[in-house]
Amino acid sequence: MANGSRQAAWEFFGAELKRRREEAGFTQVELGTRVFVSGGYIGQFEQAIRKPQLDVAQRIDEVLQTDGFFERLWRKLIKEQPYTEYFAHAAELERLATEICEFAPAVVPGLLQTREYARSVFLASNPLAPDEYIEELLKGRMDRTRLLKDATRPRYWVILHETVLRIPVGGPSVMAHQLEHIAALARERKALVQVLPFATGAHPEMGKMMWLMEFEDAPPTVYTEAVLSGNLLDEPAVVKRNRTSYDHLRAAALSLEASLALIESAAEDYRRCASTT
Numbered sequence: 001m002a003n004g005s006r007q008a009a010w011e012f013f014g015a016e017l018k019r020r021r022e023e024a025g026f027t028q029v030e031l032g033t034r035v036f037v038s039g040g041y042i043g044q045f046e047q048a049i050r051k052p053q054l055d056v057a058q059r060i061d062e063v064l065q066t067d068g069f070f071e072r073l074w075r076k077l078i079k080e081q082p083y084t085e086y087f088a089h090a091a092e093l094e095r096l097a098t099e100i101c102e103f104a105p106a107v108v109p110g111l112l113q114t115r116e117y118a119r120s121v122f123l124a125s126n127p128l129a130p131d132e133y134i135e136e137l138l139k140g141r142m143d144r145t146r147l148l149k150d151a152t153r154p155r156y157w158v159i160l161h162e163t164v165l166r167i168p169v170g171g172p173s174v175m176a177h178q179l180e181h182i183a184a185l186a187r188e189r190k191a192l193v194q195v196l197p198f199a200t201g202a203h204p205e206m207g208k209m210m211w212l213m214e215f216e217d218a219p220p221t222v223y224t225e226a227v228l229s230g231n232l233l234d235e236p237a238v239v240k241r242n243r244t245s246y247d248h249l250r251a252a253a254l255s256l257e258a259s260l261a262l263i264e265s266a267a268e269d270y271r272r273c274a275s276t277t
Helices: 003-023 028-035 039-046 054-064 069-079 085-094 115-125 131-149 162-166 172-187 236-252 256-275
Strands: 099-104 155-161 192-196 210-214 221-226 229-233
Touching (some): 003 039, 028 039, 054 069, 085 210, 085 221, 099 236, 115 172, 155 162, 155 236, 162 192, 162 256, 172 192, 172 256, 192 236, 192 256, 210 236
Parallel strands (some): 099 155
Antiparallel strands (some): 210 221, 221 229
């Protein structure tokens, strides 16, 4: 399903939600209270600005007595989109964000990945998958990277642990190209990139990725990911705590200039290694 068709389908979801809510005699606030979200969220669902999570769609069915209609529609829309189910909501919100702050402890973030690097990551996770499946994953990943090329791109601040620079994903040539790509984005001011060096030692997010998103007309959200699972959290106290952790990481990381120099030095090392093999 193309992006435009998928958006139209979510707009249908929203229009049906509004129609059935009004038929049941609920305001947005009243329905929100019953399904444990704010009335503002119900409004954003109805306008297809934000997509509900599965448990919310299920509770809407229960409250509006719609016999599983919204759950079935949700499952169809999520199934036909190019991302895994647990990441799908984060990918949708990514397009709406005005600012994204990300911490990557081991792997280059998806928004920064080159095609060759992404292929190596997908093959490592899916060693027996057919080429067609890997290509489908690559298409979704490369579609995401276009976000940083848009004129309306969000302000993107990323902190890479030095581990990201040192793990030779795909081999020296792939890594050289990947790090050169990151350096180019930094030089073109399409991303603010810092490196958290090994010398920092212990830090607030040991081994955990973190992804904070800010929006124009919605509360901030934090996304965290584990093995085959992801969590979108917007409870204010949780977001505040993660924002504080990110600020600590930013303070401990190398400056933008020193980070760029380290990235370019690592790229040169990989390039030199590639030329001798």
